[in-house]
Amino acid sequence: MVNIALEGENALNFTVSMSLDLHRTGDPDGLIEINGNGDWVWGKTADGGIGAVVLVNHDDDDGSDTHDNADGIINADRDKNDLAPLRIKTSQEIPDTWNISLSVDDYTKLRVLRGDGEVLGPDRAAPYQLTVADLVASRGESGLPLFMEAITFASQGFDGLVKLTLTVTPPAILGLQPVEDEATVRVAPWMIPHHGVPATHVYVSKLDSNADFRARLKTEVIKSRHGGFRSVGLVEIDVKDLVEWVDIAGVVDLFAWCAYRGFKTLLEYTGGEADTNAVRLFRDRLIELPSWVAKEAGVTVAEAAGDYGMTEAGFGALEFSGPKNSELADYRDDFDGWIAVGQSVRLEIGDELWIQAFADLAGLNLDDFLDYAGGTADSNRARAYSPGYRPCTIVLPPRARKRTAIDLATFAGYFGLSEAELGELDRWRNDEIVAHYGVDTKVYLAPPATVRIQDHFLAWLEFYAGACDKTLEEFLRFPAPSDARTVAEQMVDLPCRIAVDELDPWAQDCMEIGYTSLPGHNITSVLRASRNRTLHHYPRTLLAAEVGDWQPGDLTHNTTYDSFGNLEVTPPVRGPDGTEYPWGRIYFGNGDVDSQFEPKVRTFLQQQVVQKPFEIHTNWLSVGHVDEFISFVPVSGNPSLSGRNRPEFPYRVLLASPKAAHVALLKALRSLDARRHETGLIFEGRSFDGFNIETDLKEYDDNGLEAVLGYPPATTMTALNLKNWNEEVQGIVDGVRRVLIRELGILDNEIIDVPVLYHRNNVSRKFDALTTAMMNMLVINGHCIYPTPFGPTCKGVDYFKADFEAKLTDLGLVPHAIDDWNEYHLAQGEVHCGTNTLRKPEPAHWWEFIAP
């Protein structure tokens, strides 16, 4: 408050005050007058807390599709709920010669609004001088009403505090100094609700490939509505709406000719799944003409087909241009280099199917094909081929070579193979190998073109769908045409587009649905991950009244640690130093020295203060997210627990435990009665990369698992390997356990061991869950929707599942097992990774936090 008291000739006596909404006191109008030096102090006012609070007004109350704080107006009546009031009152009439102004110390962080618009802030970055009308209003009962909104959350270089200064400047003639009053407001922090907070919506990506999973999820979500819990809605994110498409209509006719081959074989090749996942490697690049079209400019496809001695022309590879991206330039060079050289390419071919495939490609029977190739081919060796897996060699005519990789891939599907075995690819000149390409056992050909060829297939699948004016789903069910030309004609001149993005199934990773609170009022605040995959578009689509979105980091950072499966919060805890964290503590995997959690996001989280983050070691995992092995659940509804609960911590930590898995495995083995020749299974009905891994339990215990995991070459996971790997993981998890106890002040018996077996991925050399990581689950209103483990099973009992369900039930929780094996587990995620949750917390009195 500014008091002015002058006597004599200039006698005056008035006060000017500013009042801000602190909501910390019992003031009937919710405002208190600011007096003092403008400090901001944490705590209840009654306990010495000082200062006011303001919200980042980043929702969209007026449906303008922009944040409300992006402009200098009050966006609809309900927007006032998101604004913090500020009033200026004067005690009596003030002479016109006196000047009263309001300013802030950073105009980019706070905006002050009057009913008719901004008075100071980003667009009016200068002190606001009260007008005569303002002064008249300020003398009224409620003073001059103003409103405040924050422009940004606390972040790097901004601690969330903004100082307001009210200045009363006397007329110069009086020779008096200006008098000031200061107040500080703190921007409300962004916060994450914990697993015990009521959930209202579950999100999952809507893809063709996870249709079965979604159906199962829906069933369990509906079940979770029973038992007195509030209802939960399931929101399916239509990822196809978010995918970036590129129009390539101009080249449709050129590709029409290849339609026949495309339909059936591509669909078989993809096994009914369509996903342009790998194409995302080319995100943000333009798609140009397919390379061979460019190369064959002026040559009709028909002519080209004739040149190749084929009845139909195949399609070439797509080129993706990106002048800013050197990787692309490399690719183009590589590919061009490969197809431009004029010698034969010799393929070591390990299966007669390929010979037949090439014959079919040429529209010839096998003998004719070998004759056809005979001009330059080592046809004798091809003829010498006999059924089985004896290797043979065939030399392709030079001009057929450019499509070899694609043809091979296509034919793999044509012959119903999930993958095609190729030998190595040598380039020959004058009977001398001039280049050698190490070729893996998949259909991919020489590096680095391997990835791209796969990409092209997936991209082309989308392309065909678009060319037929069908959705991908419809396209996959489209029958193979009997007449290629008819289809080709149908396709000519149809508009076409191609997706340059993946069909992203990881709903958890794209966003963290948090909130930010004013007294009595929340805005749901969706934090966008620094993750440059398709779903990064999704959070913005949620922008609405009372729902905002925010992105504290750069999309280009884009490491695995930046996904928000790697960002979680504990329930309320009291740290070992006695600090209360009423809204829990944020935790995340810190990353590698060379691949870190986005520093801007780290700083952002630290600057929110009240959920002080701590870091967990996760880089031992292929994916490296905290949700892969840690979860928190509320303890509820089981009276027998009362004696085992600390009242201040009615929660439990669920932590992956290979040791618990081993115990459960032994228990299962002991349950078998050898005299009755009882047997058990592990991974019942499961496959991994197309290999059936269902194994007799005793066999598993004695000899491990014979399976191809991760990627060829095959890895046999011996019993010794499995033992060593799981002991190593247990050691790592034990270290994490100590961190949790140290940071959260919890007791050892408040951590529940969840049986999970791990293996070392032979490609990434990191660890992956072998059975499902059951704690990687959805926790909604006391219900736990977790992935079926497919653990050791004897006489119908899955011992991992039974162990986990017994532990959850004991806590008063309701377990719901759901099969996510094919849709998520095989892709190194689980239920939690594939879903997201909107929770509705009570507004937080965060200013009462007592910092340590």
Next chain:
Amino acid sequence: MEQHFIDAVASSGHTYAHHEAALRVGGSSAVDVLNRHLHDADPIARLLARVLLEQPRVPAYQSAVAHLEKLPIALARTPAGGPRPSMVQDFLNQDYGADLVEFVGLRLAKEKSAQGWRVLGFILYLGDHRVVSTSEALIRFATETTDESWRGFAVDAVRGFDDPDLATKLDAEEARARVAGHEMPPLVRTLRR
């Protein structure tokens, strides 16, 4: 073959790979060329000659490269989305120990435009083994790369080598860069301290 060697030393990326492949399968004429360059004035030329003459290790080189090609494919559909450098580092260490350091050094010097996970994985691997015969490759990479972050990792790795000939190697690289019309980046110069 001589021309292939000259072009290999002068090039990078896939053009380099082409010339390297030609030398690798070039038979006795290639071996003659490589032997002649074992004492080349250019340290990268010497490294190239040494690596390509190590015929017993060729299968290891090829299988290592093939494995690295699989990494992005294997991880594309996972929540991780792609590889990270420590995966390369772990793989090379677990499967090959120190056997591939010179090969990796050579590839690092020649793959200036490769993906970050691969580049940094190579640097981490070289940093683990501190073989002084690879310090010139790291210095060359640090001099030529346009990525400041990668340069920093490479410089840090060299700093950890305690290479007694470091000053001489830096002088040679600085002279080479100057002839090529470039300045050695200041960060690389800090290795002199």
